[in-house]
Structure formats: C-alpha cells, structure tokens
Amino acid sequence: MSVFQESEQQTISNLYRQHHTWLFRWLRGKVESTESAADISHDIFVTLLAREEQLLLTEPRAFLTTLAKRSVANHWRRQQVEKAYLEAITDMPESLQPSEEERAIIVETIVDINRRLQGLPLDVKRAFLYAQLDGMKQQEIAEKLAVSVSTVKRYLTRAAAQCYFAITVK
Incomplete structure (x- = not known):
C-alpha cells in the first residue's frame, strides 16, 4: 500500500469516527428506517474508500450531507421502482412470478436503466x-x-x- 493510500484511508477513518453517528442520525430522520439509514451510511463510506481522488475536506459535514442527499434520493427512487414493479407483477399467476432473487436483479436493472x-x-x-x-x-x-x-x-x-x-x- 502506498503512502498516499494509507493517508487517504486514515482520512476516511477519521471522517468515519468523527461523523458517522451524526450522519446515521441525519439519515434515519430522512428515510425513517434504522436499517436503511445504516445501509446508506455504510455505502457512503465504502464509496469514499473506493475513490481514487484525494479527499480535501474543509467542511466534512457539508460534504457528507451532499453525498447523503444523493443517496437518499437514490433510495427513494429505488423504493418507487420496486413498489411499481411489485404492483405490476401482482396479477401474474404465482407459477410465473419471479423468485426473490430474480425480483432483486430485475429491480436493480430497472434502477440502473432509469439512472442511465x-x-x-x-x-x-x-x-x-x-x-x-x-x-x-x-x-x-x-x-x-x-x-x-x-x-x-x-x-x-x-x-x-x-x-x-x-x-x-x-
């Protein structure tokens, strides 16, 4: 691991320690679900770890809020797509209904196409x-x-x- 990568991981680690609880609470108020808030906050920090650009943060909470707002919008968009899809297949005979795994793949594909x-x-x-x-x-x-x-x-x-x-x- 390069010095840059170690430094970047340390920056994100500090960001997580200092702001994760605040971010989680903020998200929980927006999505009204502890599980969704935990998933979204986790995804935000995983995304930060995967970045190749250096983080230069002067206002970490403003930065995290921006990421969180995008993530919340994506969360609600996905919820709408999933709800519409499940409503669309309710009239299908049970023998033709996709499995839970197939449903998840289909919803993810629809969300991806919608995003694109x-x-x-x-x-x-x-x-x-x-x-x-x-x-x-x-x-x-x-x-x-x-x-x-x-x-x-x-x-x-x-x-x-x-x-x-x-x-x-x-």
Missing part, C-alpha cells in the same frame, strides 16, 4: 422504453408519441448512446 436515462427528455425515454420493454416498432412509437419515424430513430439513438455508454457512477 436521467436527464433525457421524457419522449426520448418513452421511445426507448416502448422499444425495449414493449417491443414496439418505430412506426408504432411514432404514432403513440405523435412524432415522425425519423424523430423516433433519433430518440432511440440518443437513449441507447446514453444508456450503453453512460459512465457507471453509484
């Missing part, structure tokens, strides 16, 4: 999802969105590029 499509206009997202999830043809998508087929092609190209080439940041 963030920032795109709504019609671009819809076109991509109609094509990928509903198997709709470009002509059908064009009719549904009231746009031309060439516009649908542009939408699909833009969404695919964003989805396939997005930098993975969690």
Whole structure:
C-alpha cells in the first residue's frame, strides 16, 4: 500500500469516527428506517474508500450531507421502482412470478436503466422504453408519441448512446 493510500484511508477513518453517528442520525430522520439509514451510511463510506481522488475536506459535514442527499434520493427512487414493479407483477399467476432473487436483479436493472436515462427528455425515454420493454416498432412509437419515424430513430439513438455508454457512477 502506498503512502498516499494509507493517508487517504486514515482520512476516511477519521471522517468515519468523527461523523458517522451524526450522519446515521441525519439519515434515519430522512428515510425513517434504522436499517436503511445504516445501509446508506455504510455505502457512503465504502464509496469514499473506493475513490481514487484525494479527499480535501474543509467542511466534512457539508460534504457528507451532499453525498447523503444523493443517496437518499437514490433510495427513494429505488423504493418507487420496486413498489411499481411489485404492483405490476401482482396479477401474474404465482407459477410465473419471479423468485426473490430474480425480483432483486430485475429491480436493480430497472434502477440502473432509469439512472442511465436521467436527464433525457421524457419522449426520448418513452421511445426507448416502448422499444425495449414493449417491443414496439418505430412506426408504432411514432404514432403513440405523435412524432415522425425519423424523430423516433433519433430518440432511440440518443437513449441507447446514453444508456450503453453512460459512465457507471453509484
């Protein structure tokens, strides 16, 4: 381990010792669940340990609050996706319902796709999802969105590029 890595681990260790309890309490108030608050605070510090850039903190609580707000937003987004997915499969016959493991994988995949499509206009997202999830043809998508087929092609190209080439940041 290099001197830089040891120094960085020490910085994060100090940050954890000095601010973890405060961060956990802050998160518990936001997510209203002890388990979720513990998971999110743990994930924040694991993410910090995985960073390759040096942490130069003058305001550690402000920095942790920023990370925590993003994590809480991701938590609620995931909860919404999971709830919508579980509602969508309730009408499926029990024999066709996915296992708990398959459900977790599906929800994680949906959350990842949603994250990758963030920032795109709504019609671009819809076109991509109609094509990928509903198997709709470009002509059908064009009719549904009231746009031309060439516009649908542009939408699909833009969404695919964003989805396939997005930098993975969690």
